[in-house]
Amino acid sequence: MIETPYLLFLGDAPDMLAAKVAIGIRDWRPENALGQIRLPGCGADLGLTDMTLAEAKAAGCKTLVIGVANRGGMISQSWKEVLIKALEMGFDLASGLHNLLRDEGDLVAAAQMHGGTLHDVRVPTDGYPIANGENRTGKRCLAVGTDCSVGKMYTALAMDAVMQERGLKSTFRATGQTGILITGHGVPLDAVVADFMAGSVEYLTPNNDDDHWDMIEGQGSLFHVSYSGVTMALVHGGQPDALILCHEPTREHMRGLPGFSLPSLEELRDTALPLARKSNPACQVVGISVNTQHLSEEEAVKYLAEVEERMGLPTVDPYRHGAGRLVDALATV
Amino acid sequence: MIETPYLLFLGDAPDMLAAKVAIGIRDWRPENALGQIRLPGCGADLGLTDMTLAEAKAAGCKTLVIGVANRGGMISQSWKEVLIKALEMGFDLASGLHNLLRDEGDLVAAAQMHGGTLHDVRVPTDGYPIANGENRTGKRCLAVGTDCSVGKMYTALAMDAVMQERGLKSTFRATGQTGILITGHGVPLDAVVADFMAGSVEYLTPNNDDDHWDMIEGQGSLFHVSYSGVTMALVHGGQPDALILCHEPTREHMRGLPGFSLPSLEELRDTALPLARKSNPACQVVGISVNTQHLSEEEAVKYLAEVEERMGLPTVDPYRHGAGRLVDALATV
Numbered sequence: 047m048i049e050t051p052y053l054l055f056l057g058d059a060p061d062m063l064a065a066k067v068a069i070g071i072r073d074w075r076p077e078n079a080l081g082q083i084r085l086p087g088c089g090a091d092l093g094l095t096d097m098t099l100a101e102a103k104a105a106g107c108k109t110l111v112i113g114v115a116n117r118g119g120m121i122s123q124s125w126k127e128v129l130i131k132a133l134e135m136g137f138d139l140a141s142g143l144h145n146l147l148r149d150e151g152d153l154v155a156a157a158q159m160h161g162g163t164l165h166d167v168r169v170p171t172d173g174y175p176i177a178n179g180e181n182r183t184g185k186r187c188l189a190v191g192t193d194c195s196v197g198k199m200y201t202a203l204a205m206d207a208v209m210q211e212r213g214l215k216s217t218f219r220a221t222g223q224t225g226i227l228i229t230g231h232g233v234p235l236d237a238v239v240a241d242f243m244a245g246s247v248e249y250l251t252p253n254n255d256d257d258h259w260d261m262i263e264g265q266g267s268l269f270h271v272s273y274s275g276v277t278m279a280l281v282h283g284g285q286p287d288a289l290i291l292c293h294e295p296t297r298e299h300m301r302g303l304p305g306f307s308l309p310s311l312e313e314l315r316d317t318a319l320p321l322a323r324k325s326n327p328a329c330q331v332v333g334i335s336v337n338t339q340h341l342s343e344e345e346a347v348k349y350l351a352e353v354e355e356r357m358g359l360p361t362v363d364p365y366r367h368g369a370g371r372l373v374d375a376l377a378t379v
Numbered sequence: 380m381i382e383t384p385y386l387l388f389l390g391d392a393p394d395m396l397a398a399k400v401a402i403g404i405r406d407w408r409p410e411n412a413l414g415q416i417r418l419p420g421c422g423a424d425l426g427l428t429d430m431t432l433a434e435a436k437a438a439g440c441k442t443l444v445i446g447v448a449n450r451g452g453m454i455s456q457s458w459k460e461v462l463i464k465a466l467e468m469g470f471d472l473a474s475g476l477h478n479l480l481r482d483e484g485d486l487v488a489a490a491q492m493h494g495g496t497l498h499d500v501r502v503p504t505d506g507y508p509i510a511n512g513e514n515r516t517g518k519r520c521l522a523v524g525t526d527c528s529v530g531k532m533y534t535a536l537a538m539d540a541v542m543q544e545r546g547l548k549s550t551f552r553a554t555g556q557t558g559i560l561i562t563g564h565g566v567p568l569d570a571v572v573a574d575f576m577a578g579s580v581e582y583l584t585p586n587n588d589d590d591h592w593d594m595i596e597g598q599g600s601l602f603h604v605s606y607s608g609v610t611m612a613l614v615h616g617g618q619p620d621a622l623i624l625c626h627e628p629t630r631e632h633m634r635g636l637p638g639f640s641l642p643s644l645e646e647l648r649d650t651a652l653p654l655a656r657k658s659n660p661a662c663q664v665v666g667i668s669v670n671t672q673h674l675s676e677e678e679a680v681k682y683l684a685e686v687e688e689r690m691g692l693p694t695v696d697p698y699r700h701g702a703g704r705l706v707d708a709l710a711t712v
Contacts, residue, residue: 177605179636236574243573243608268611271658272510275576275612282604303512306657317653324639325604 048140048165048230049108050078053097053132057125058085059114065090067142067224068113074203074218074228080105082113085124090114099128099135109165111227112141121145129153133162140165142223167226170238170246177244177283179325184254186326187376188286189264189335190318192308194273194301196294197337197365198264199225204369205290205376206261212373215258219250221280225263235265236276243276247283259376260284264292268317269309270300281318285325288332288379289318290372291359295349296340311357332375334361381473381498381563382441383411386430386465390458391418392447398423400475400557401446407536407551407561413438415446418457423447432461432468442498444560445474454478462486466495473498475556500559503571503579510577510616512658517587519659520709521619522597522668523651525641527606527634529627530670530698531597532558537702538623538709539594545706548591552583554613558596568598569609576609580616592709593617597625601650602642603633614651618658621665621712622651623705624692628682629673644690665708667694 054068062069072079072092081097084090097105110132116122121129121143129139129147133156141147147164148154157164187205189198202218203225209216218225220232233246251260262284266273291314300306309317315331322329334353338346346363354361360371387401395402405412405425414430417423430438443465449455454462454476462472462480466489474480480497481487490497520538522531535551536558542549551558553565566579584593595617599606624647633639642650648664655662667686671679679696687694693704 179604179639236572238573239569240571240573240576240609240612241569241606244605268654269657271512271615272577273574274615274654275608275610276573277608278601278611279573279608282607306512320650321601321607324602 048227049138050230051080051107052078052109052111053099053102053107053137054079054082054092054094054113055110055128056082056084056088056090056092057112057114057116058087059090061089064115065092065113066115067227068092068111070224070228071111071113074207078230080107083110083128085128099132099137103135103137107137109138109140112139112143113227116143116145119145121150126150126152130156133157133160136160136162138163138165140167140227142167142227144168167223168234168237170234172249174233174238174242174246174249176241177248182248182251182253182285183256184258184260185287185379186251186260186262186284187288187290188262188280188284189290189292190277190281190314191264191267191292192269192311192314193267193294193297194270196292197335198292201290201292201335201364201369201372202261202263203228204364205372208369208373209259209261215255217258217260219260219262221247221250221263221265235279236273240275243279244283247280248285251284262286268321269314271303271306278321281322282325286322286329287326288330288376289322291315291331291334292337293334294337311353315357330379331359332379333372334359335372336361336363338363338366381560382471383563384413384440385411385442385444386432386435386440386470387412387415387425387427387446388443388461389415389417389421389423389425390445390447390449391420392423394422397448398425398446399448400560401425401444403557403561404444404446407540411563413440416461418461432465432470436468436470440470442471442473445472445476449476449478452478454483459483459485463489466490466493469493469495471496471498473500473560475500475560477501500556501567501570503567505582507571507575507579507582509574510581515581515584515586515618516589517591517593518620518712519584519593519595519617520621520623521595521613521617522623522625523610523614523647524597524600524625525602525644525647526600526627526630527603529625530668531625534623534625534668534697534702534705535594535596536561537697538705541702541706542592542594548588550591550593552593552595554580554583554596554598568612569606573608576612577616580613581618584617595619601654602647604636604639611654614655615658619655619662620659621663621709622655624648624664624667625670626667627670644686648690663712664692665712666705667692668705669694669696671696671699
């Protein structure tokens, strides 16, 4: 559990793309994003108040979150100065970088001296059990994709946000680095040891109120040969009551796998649903989320209508048109 | 790579069941099993020559393999005396125990002093890549099960043995602790980090001669909610040309999961084959291996004939009747 609220460290991000994690936090948990701190030359601006460490401290920030990708795979000296100063002032640090904070001797020393915590969210922190498959109370929704990076996290976050607006009980359950930094907790599923994958998902989505929904962040794809095992653990460990099918219609091959074509939405439905019913016989496919960012508004509307007609399921791009209809569909489960 | 041949350490095994790993080595790689060493009170006997460490050294043994499960989850002082003496005499040690040799300070010290290696085969040793899905030369056979522990390792070892007898090119590829100790190398798949599972299987089964078969040891089951992700990584990373369906017909529920019934062989076929064809479009289901240990000979023969008729595939219990017909079936691929 990472302490909130956050001061978002943008470092020397060359552009907004490099600040993707910080943008996610600002957009989905604005109450956690009190301010930003930037180094000379930073090309990113989240539109948040620029704060010094002292100002952030006074404003109540607990954790300095590295919201930017680093260049060249190392934590530079100019970053270090800010990070160490933050530890000296009593902040915790949180990072999803491949290079771990805990591998930097000077950061470890400063954290120990000042009682701060270094959160490397790529590293599992808890001991996870072997999955036992026992039925859990409460309801769970899982986004599954025809491919990786088609909008599964966005879909789950958008549905969770609509649930909150409507006063319904919902929790977004993060399974990747960005999601964990956004919400402050979760399971970095791709870094969990194989035998404990499904168990870590059970752990992440425990018994809950009968009318509570876990919106589980999906990972990978059952059709992506590099990561399908991770997805399988979500389908079985997540024990979903509802599946949302996610798709990006302009992609020419599976991400990172030239020569591998994407499955159809029908194939995804017919593969994922029988597998999901092994852990939850009541599971249903309730809706479709399409990432139409590479289509015009007109093309997008036409495509969504075609898919909705063909599949007989509410079909939306939650980014363009909101996730309300997907949340409506949960009521049928 | 564990150096062979072995001296098999049976310790104070109460019975033969506790010596399962040693029995596997004796049965499948008798050329690696030069002798056994037992402590007072040992209730297991592999029928191998009882050797002192000095006799084993003189006979050419390179590694002392712990071929027995330990009681109470600790490496006892009576074991330690033999293990340290073995290191002093220049042996390596190999173990599949949950308690790692490398966590025992006195063993580490003795290994360092005498230049010996401690092999903990539950721990991945190599850096594995992310799977790339690229087509590899050579052929691969994977055993998939309706459940865990239905005879997948046995089937692959038995088929590999028949291939060797016939002078055909074949390699058993171990993916679990016992298999790794039997052959001296492999990937402990259940201990690999999620993102690298499929890549570790690609690494284990690289390009080979066009007429060479990898006999890949299966793990878990696509239908076992605790471990299905591991199986999925084998189905995609293994890029199988041939699948063998494995089944144990008397089991009343999935292993360790009361309330979860086993799928039919038809359901296993119809689930595994389309998934396998994502990584290898030419994949075929070629045969069925049934573990009939809980059936009489008459019941077994009748059951096998029924399944063969129903499924239209050669159906054998390789333990009772040999794996020859399964190997014959590979010729059709």
